[in-house]
Amino acid sequence: MTSTAPTTPVRTRFAPSPTGYLHLGGARTALFSWAYARRFGGTFILRIEDTDLERSTPEAVQAIIDGMQWLGLSHDEGPFYQMKRMARYREVVAEMLLQGTAYHCYSSPEEVEAMRERQRAAGEKPRYDGTWRPERGKTLPAIPEGRKPVVRFRNPLDGDVTWDDVVKGPITISNRELDDLVIARPDGTPTYNFCVVVDDWDMKITHVIRGDDHVNNTPRQINILKALGGTLPQYGHVPMILGADGEKLSKRHGAVSVMDYPAQGFLPEAMLNYLARLGWSHGDEEIFSMEQFCGWFDLDHLSKSPAQFNPEKLAWLNNHYIKLADNERLAALARPLLEKEGAQFDGAPPLAQTIALLKERANTVNELATAVQMFYRQPAPDAALVAQHITDAIKPALQDFAARCATVEWNKAALGAMIKEVLAAHTLKMPLLAMPLRLIVAGQLQTPAIDAVLELFGRDVVLARLQNYLS
CATH class of the missing domain: 1.10.10.350 (Arc Repressor Mutant, subunit A)
Known part of the structure; x- marks a missing residue:
């Protein structure tokens, strides 16, 4: 299935929301999408999904770009910003209203919540009840004066949404489980699930590799994309990364921002090698270059089970890559750390030479900088x-x-x-x-x-x- 070359040019994307740092799960998703495009000579696109105006920040955008640059995951197109594509989204909404695949809904948030409360009380799944959905022979309520409508997608009432997930296998969701999704707010701004579909459609995305927290979004996105007449990409939902205690990886497990790792003295090639093995395998191979990884990477060997983050394993890999690294490169990374501690370089041996002597046992560049300090300070033995x-x-x-x-x-x-x-x-x-x-x-x-x-x-x-x- 996926181990053979795709029949159409591969186009993958990494589409983070700039509401915080680039976390390890996002970096792994980016790596898998990048590697798949690289293996088949395809295109890797970076897209910034910045429609959450309250939480998106320029600092977070920069943190994402910095993290991608540190890892060396270069994009071929982009970065594209959703906030700069508002005119395109409004154009598609207008087309859908004309075609009848979307409609204006004048129910207030309070009315929608009230209908959901009635459904919960009756033991039903809470959902929008279709009050404003146009149907043949149906009389719609009078439009409340001065109220601006949302736009809802006219989801199919019957049938199922089925896709063959490249990680999880076949998944089927009944359309009766899905209500009519809001695709534009009263002020005309589009919603997340709608923007994603239009972007994937316009950018001709062929493979969507993302975290399995998006599984519930997929049937809605498939239905919208079908309504637009678009070609469905292949979807693959990768399980989350867990901490050593089996819980979802979080700050209490240590650093989860990618850019915390260079500050701690980790090399990008070690992080890439480690992330590649979190949820993917190639036989018993543990250590490999990114060139090898791109040559091997397929979607068949993505794991269905959550991966467990092991800091000791990452440190072991980092030690391996430190031993292989050019001494001048390591010296350039260690020098600012030494200068911060007041190191004196005049009359002392070249830093690259002391690095060469001591790098065998160092798990991080920070440990290496500490180890070579003896050459750049006056001795003060106990x-x-x-x-x-x-x-x-x-x-x-x-x-x-x-x-x-x-x-x-x-x-x-x-x-x-x-x-x-x-x-x-x-x-x-x-x-x-x-x-x-x-x-x-x-x-x-x-x-x-x-x-x-x-x-x-x-x-x-x-x-x-x-x-x-x-x-």
Whole structure:
């Protein structure tokens, strides 16, 4: 079915409402839509559904665009803004009124609520009762003076709406479950479900991949699109992302805004790889590039079950991509964090070199920035640790080491060989010399291999810091 190439050019869309940040669920939907278009040489469209004037903000629009740019999900058309398409929506409403697929309804909100209360009391599903729906031989009520009407879609009264959801399988909803949807408010502004249909129709969308919170909207949108004479896209409703506790992902589970993740030191390729595996699979593959993902991605392997967000798995992936990342790129990301902590770069080793030494164990760029700080600050070891490790018994070995430092070739191999010579001359094991050296030079007991650390600090810095303790 969906694993073979579509017969018509693929056109997908990501259509967020700018009422907040770009959350992980939205980013995953965008990724799936983008990848499907990329696999089949199609078109990926970005559409901003900003008709909710009370909640939509320019800041939220920018947050969505920033998130898409950080992830590298570039769109081919757009961004289109619904508020700039009002004339088009009004044109379609007018056509539907002429054709009889929509009608004016003068029931007030209070009257509609009263009819729903009567239905609830009778044990019926609350819905608009069709008071103003034109029917052959039906006499409509007198139009209340001064009241502006809404426009309602004339939903079919009989039959079913059926579609083969590419994720959930066949879904059927009886038209008797659907009332006549308001498609334009009294002031003429169109409603969400109507705008979505007109946009998908005009933009020739072939595949709609979205969250399963939209399933209930789909039968209404299908009926409107059929009334307009449009071609139905394929719909796929992806289950939501849950937290580790099985509840819907929310702020209490940690960061849910995509743009919180670069601030925490995550790389976009790690986030993309992780999101791709939340609800889709390709055998046992866990780590893959976006080029591989686009080559593999199909709709057959979208999961019917909710995905569970695992921060540890994301951190593991991020560590993998940090180890692969170019050191200069990581240095550019880490430098502002170091500067914020007062790092001094003059006379210190190049940041890309210290990054290369320490990136193996870092799960985030922030952890990496913390790890390399020892190269860009004056050491201030704990007094108790100094007393414990830099004893009178060890100072002769430190003095010997300092003397040899003055002439040894300054590279990791030569330093490693020289350290072994000092250990042999003083009958010591490595920790008895390495721990004091770490405290003196780096100000801490935990570092990578001491010869690699000394090489980066440089001869002058190492000798100067040794002298402070040996003079």
